[in-house]
Structures are given as C-alpha cells and as structure tokens.
Amino acid sequence: MRQYGLFVDNEMVEPATGEYLDVVNPARGHVWARVANARADDVGRAVESARRAFESGPWPACRAADRAKLLIRLGQLVEDHAEELAGLQVDENGKLMREMLGQTRLLPEYFNYYAGLAQMPTGTTNPLHVKDMVNYTVREPLGVVAAITPWNSPLLLLAWKLGPALAAGNTVVAKPSEVTPVSVLRLAELAAEAGLPPGVFNVVTGLGSPTGTALTGHPGVDKIAFTGSTATGRAIAAEAGKSLKRVSLELGGKSPNIVFADADLDSAVNGLVAGIFGASGQTCMAGSRILVQESHYDEVVTRLAERAEAIKVGDPRDAASEMGTVACQAQFDKVRHYVEVATADGARLVAGGKPAVVDGFPDGLFMRPTVFADVRNDMRIAREEVFGPIAAVIPFRDEEEAVRTANDTDFGLAAGIWTGEVQRAHRVAGRLRAGTVWINNYRKTSYATPFGGYKQSGLGRENGPDALHEYTEEKSVWVDTGQGVKDPFNPRA
Numbered sequence: 001m002r003q004y005g006l007f008v009d010n011e012m013v014e015p016a017t018g019e020y021l022d023v024v025n026p027a028r029g030h031v032w033a034r035v036a037n038a039r040a041d042d043v044g045r046a047v048e049s050a051r052r053a054f055e056s057g058p059w060p061a062c063r064a065a066d067r068a069k070l071l072i073r074l075g076q077l078v079e080d081h082a083e084e085l086a087g088l089q090v091d092e093n094g095k096l097m098r099e100m101l102g103q104t105r106l107l108p109e110y111f112n113y114y115a116g117l118a119q120m121p122t123g124t125t126n127p128l129h130v131k132d133m134v135n136y137t138v139r140e141p142l143g144v145v146a147a148i149t150p151w152n153s154p155l156l157l158l159a160w161k162l163g164p165a166l167a168a169g170n171t172v173v174a175k176p177s178e179v180t181p182v183s184v185l186r187l188a189e190l191a192a193e194a195g196l197p198p199g200v201f202n203v204v205t206g207l208g209s210p211t212g213t214a215l216t217g218h219p220g221v222d223k224i225a226f227t228g229s230t231a232t233g234r235a236i237a238a239e240a241g242k243s244l245k246r247v248s249l250e251l252g253g254k255s256p257n258i259v260f261a262d263a264d265l266d267s268a269v270n271g272l273v274a275g276i277f278g279a280s281g282q283t284c285m286a287g288s289r290i291l292v293q294e295s296h297y298d299e300v301v302t303r304l305a306e307r308a309e310a311i312k313v314g315d316p317r318d319a320a321s322e323m324g325t326v327a328c329q330a331q332f333d334k335v336r337h338y339v340e341v342a343t344a345d346g347a348r349l350v351a352g353g354k355p356a357v358v359d360g361f362p363d364g365l366f367m368r369p370t371v372f373a374d375v376r377n378d379m380r381i382a383r384e385e386v387f388g389p390i391a392a393v394i395p396f397r398d399e400e401e402a403v404r405t406a407n408d409t410d411f412g413l414a415a416g417i418w419t420g421e422v423q424r425a426h427r428v429a430g431r432l433r434a435g436t437v438w439i440n441n442y443r444k445t446s447y448a449t450p451f452g453g454y455k456q457s458g459l460g461r462e463n464g465p466d467a468l469h470e471y472t473e474e475k476s477v478w479v480d481t482g483q484g485v486k487d488p489f490n491p492r493a
Contacts (some may be wrong), residue, residue: 003034004185007203008046010192012185016041021178021206026094026325026332027316029363035181038206043173043214046202050144050171051220053199059171062197067167068115074194075108075115081190085155085183090316092180093151094325094365095279097317103156110156113447114163117468132482139472141169142246143222146215148236150228151179151327152282152387155187157250160462161225163447166200168471170223173202175215177228179328181205208232213239221245223471227284230385230411230456237459248460248470250284250452252385253413255434256406257287257442260399261295263418267440269303272391275416275442277311277369280323281389282331284457285414287442289375289382290393291402297395301350301373304391308351308369314358325365326388332365335388339370342381347372347392377405385411399424403431412454416442435461 003020005012015036023033036042053059078085086101122139147161154176165172176184181203188203204211216224216239223246226236233249240247257275259268275287292300316324326332332355339353352370367389375382375392382392396402406415415434419425429437435453438444445451450461460470 001032001034004036004182004205006036006038006042006046006205007185007188009049009198009202010196011198012189013045015039023092023179023182024328025091026327026365027361029365032091033182035178035185035205037178038204038211038214040210040214043204043211043218044220046173046204047144047215047218047220049199049202050173053197054141054143054171057199058197059169059200062169064118067169068118070195071111071115071118071163071166074191074196075111077190077194078104078111078187079108081186085186087317088183088186089154089180090324092154092182093282093327094316095152095282095327096321096324098319099279103153107155107159110159110163110447114167114468117164117465118167120465122468122472132480134479134481136477136479138475138477139168139469140475142471142473143170144220145170145172145471146218146221146224147172147174148212148215148224148226148228149174149176149184151177152279152284154180154183157227158184158187160227160451160467162201164467165225165471166196168468170471171200171202173204173215173221175204175206175212178205178207216240217242219243223247225470226250233458248462249458250460250462251413251456251458252387252411253284253286253453253457254289254383254385254409254411255285255287255414255416256289256291256409256432257416258291258402258406258418258428259293259296259300260402260417260419260421260424261293262420263296264420264440265296265300265303268418269300269307271416271418271440271442272300272304273307273311276391277308277323277389278443280326280367282327282387283443285436285443286387287414287416288386288390288392289377289406289409290391291396291405292393293402294395294397297393301371301393304393305351305371305373308371308391311369313356313366313368315361323369323389326367327365329365331387332367335367335386335390338381338384338386338388338390342372342375342379342390342392345379345381346374347379347381348374352389377408383409399428403428407431407433410456413457414438414453
C-alpha cells in the first residue's frame with residue numbers, strides 16, 4: 001500500500017496536518033492506498049503555486065506552439081502508461097478494465113486535439129461604424145482554474161477540463177473525488193515528466209469539505225470547472241457568485257431513451273442495455289428512463305429483463321465480465337435504497353433488484369442490473385438521479401406524449417430516439433430539451449463536439465472548439481488610424 005501526498009510545484013508534498021484518507025478497492029473491499037486530506041492551508045499552497053506559475057513563471061511567456069508541444073508530449077506519456085492508468089482507475093472505482101482502458105487510450109487524442117486548437121486563431125477583426133478606427137478582439141486565459149472531478153471516469157472527465165484550460169494558457173488546481181484520487185495524482189506526475197513547468201498543474205486530494213470548500217472559496221481561483229451532482233453544483237454556483245468567479249457545471253441527468261414502434265428492436269434493446277448498464281449505470285448521461293410505445297411495450301420489457309438477467313457481473317479485471325462494481329459503499333447503499341423506493345411506489349420489479357454474488361469477492365460492491373416496469377413519470381425512480389444500474393421503463397401512446405414525458409424532468413443532459421422514420425427522428429430531436437440527442441444510438445461522446453446540459457443539468461459546454469471560450473476572457477482592442485483625438489470641447493481646433 002502506497003501513501004500519496006499532494007502534488008504541488010511538480011512535487012509530492014505532505015499535507016500540513018498529516019491527515020490521510022483510505023482508498024478502498026470496491027471489488028475486494030480492502031484499503032490499497034492512502035491520500036492526503038487537504039485542509040485550507042494545503043489548498044492555499046496549491047493555489048499560490050498556480051498563481052505564481054500564471055503570473056510570473058515561464059508559463060505566461062510560453063508560446064502557443066510550446067503549449068501544444070507539451071500537451072502532445074503528455075498525450076504520448078499517457079499512451080505509454082495507458083494500462084497502468086487504467087488499472088489504477090479500476091482499483092479505485094470498480095469499472096471494467098476494458099472500459100477504463102478504452103477511455104485512457106482515448107486521452108492522447110483529447111490532448112492532441114487541444115494542442116491543435118491552441119495554435120488556431122481565436123480573435124476577430126470587426127467592421128465598424130466609426131471612421132478611422134480599427135477594432136480587433138483577442139482571447140486571453142482566465143488565470144487559475146479549479147477543476148473538480150467525479151469518481152466515475154476520473155481521467156477522462158479531467159481531460160475534458162485540463163486540455164482546453166492548458167491550451168488556453170491557464171494554470172490548474174485539480175481536486176479529484178476522494179474515491180478516485182490516485183489515478184489523477186499519477187497523471188500529474190506524468191504531466192511534470194512531460195515538461196509542464198512547476199505550478200501549472202497541481203492536485204489537492206481530500207473530502208468535499210474541507211478540501212473542495214477551501215478550493216472553491218479561495219480568492220486566488222478565477223474559474224471553477226465542476227462535474228458532479230446537481231446539489232453540489234448549486235452549492236458551487238452560490239459560492240462562485242460571492243466573488244463572481246467564472247463557473248462551468250456538468251451535472252446530473254435523468255435522460256430519456258425513447259423507443260418508437262417502428263424502431264429496429266434488436267438495435268434498440270442493445271442501445272438500452274448500453275445506455276443504462278454500461279459503467280454500472282454510473283454515468284451522468286445514463287439512459288435511466290426508458291420510454292416505450294405501448295404497442296411494443298411488453299416485448300421490450302421482456303427482452304430488456306432477459307438481457308439484464310443474462311449480464312455477467314464479475315471481477316472488473318476479467319475480460320469475460322460485462323459489469324463491474326458500484327464505486328463505493330455510500331453509492332451501493334444509495335442504489336439499494338432506490339430499489340426499495342421504487343417498489344414502495346408501485347413500480348414492478350422484473351429483473352435484478354439485489355446485490356450480485358461473485359465468487360472470490362465476498363466483500364465486493366456488486367449489484368445486479370435492475371429493471372422496473374410500469375413506472376409512472378411522477379415516481380421518484382423516474383424523477384431522481386440514482387447513478388446506478390436501475391432502468392425505469394415507462395409506456396407512452398404517441399409522439400406527443402413521448403416528447404411531453406421526456407421533457408417533464410428537472411434535468412436536460414441527454415436523450416435517445418429509436419425510430420425508423422427519418423422525419424420523426426429530426427422532428428423529435430428538435431423538440432427535446434437536452435444538450436445531446438442521439439438518434440438510433442446512445443452514449444457516444446467526442447472531443448470534437450460539445451457536451452453539456454439544459455436546465456439543472458448544468459451551465460456551459462465541454463469539448464469541441466468552443467470549450468476554449470470557457471477558459472478565456474475576450475478583450476476588445478480599439479486602434480485610432482486617423483489624426484488622433486481632437487479637443488472634444490472645441491471641435492474646430
């Protein structure tokens with residue numbers, strides 16, 4: 001078992017109080033690492049390091065081409081250490097090795113993409129109604145970015161922030177979830193090896209309070225980029241508002257996956273399974289509300305239940321496993337609680353609903369894929385984000401009811417549409433209040449296209465070229481090309 005400090009100024013340093021937290025493997029139930037529980041003084045040290053690097057270190061003078069080279073170099077090191085980084089994430093959150101390895105091998109493409117954008121023009125020259133004046137705009141880095149990330153995809157969701165933040169010329173203090181801190185600390189070590197100057201990328205570990213609270217409230221932080229629950233996002237937005245820090249929030253979802261009668265049911269059921277049981281349902285974009293047209297409702301419920309019962313839950317490192325664990329004890333208890341809630345509210349359990357027994361893993365946090373049928377959209381299982389492998393299946397009569405039910409939610413992160421009619425596909429996509437809509441597929445993302453939510457699913461967008469704007473200020477510059485400024489009180493002079 002290794003003990004990790006904080007990563008500040010390209011070095012691992014001890015926390016001021018000497019407090020540490022246990023990191024637990026959710027499949028085996030044992031403590032395999034310990035990390036610092038940073039207090040306000042530790043957070044202040046990291047923020048001050050990032051501030052120095054932004055204002056007086058080599059980073060402000062670094063050319064865009066140089067930043068691009070460092071991002072490419074970091075991507076190469078991630079590629080070289082992909083299996084190690086994936087394995088650390090598996091040990092932290094219990095997701096399948098093949099999923100974590102696939103995500104980790106994609107990270108270099110994120111860094112390469114933003115390396116390219118770092119060198120693209122970002123300003124404009126604007127035509128004016130004013131004579132003898134030229135106006136242009138430039139985009140400049142915000143300063144110190146606090147990147148606060150969750151436990152479900154610790155490195156991928158950090159890359160969504162780290163890539164554009166560094167490409168734009170900011171410095172970063174990352175605060176990973178206390179459930180999955182080790183992989184982020186290892187990434188920071190690789191960033192230093194890649195050549196990022198001291199202070200450009202720092203990591204503070206610890207609980208939401210005191211560590212996260214100290215970071216979001218620190219006056220030296222210019223922007224907070226957060227991925228996590230809507231409740232925590234609201235608290236961060238309120239804290240940011242006190243000093244008008246910039247903020248971007250990628251929050252929760254209760255995303256509808258809509259199956260029309262004319263859909264290819266084989267493909268649709270595959271998409272439904274991937275949408276809710278991939279990653280053990282622990283994704284913000286999980287298709288947790290499955291809306292099925294009445295004429296095919298019973299068939300889809302039956303097929304979905306059969307598929308759920310057949311899913312092999314097991315050792316996350318075993319290539320034969322199809323679903324790993326829930327990430328931590330608190331989340332495991334939450335998932336089991338929602339099974340009780342749904343049952344009490346009158347939903348019909350047709351698959352799962354109980355922990356899975358896996359040979360050789362007596363203390364593992366394994367949960368059976370769970371399907372509830374005959375769900376009403378006003379039930380808690382249809383209103384509240386579970387963040388686990390529970391599908392709520394809801395019938396609908398026609399397109400109008402499908403759209404109305406899909407939009408009847410506090411969230412608006414994602415949605416899926418399954419239909420064989422191209423006109424309906426585009427028509428419904430245009431009416432859904434969601435930041436991402438998939439047609440005849442589900443749970444796809446890319447560094448090249450924006451991701452974010454409507455309503456209480458967040459503020460701002462990640463990924464795509466516009467993500468750079470989330471990490472920059474726009475400055476308007478006016479230049480007089482005429483004869484200078486005349487006396488405003490004596491225009492004839």
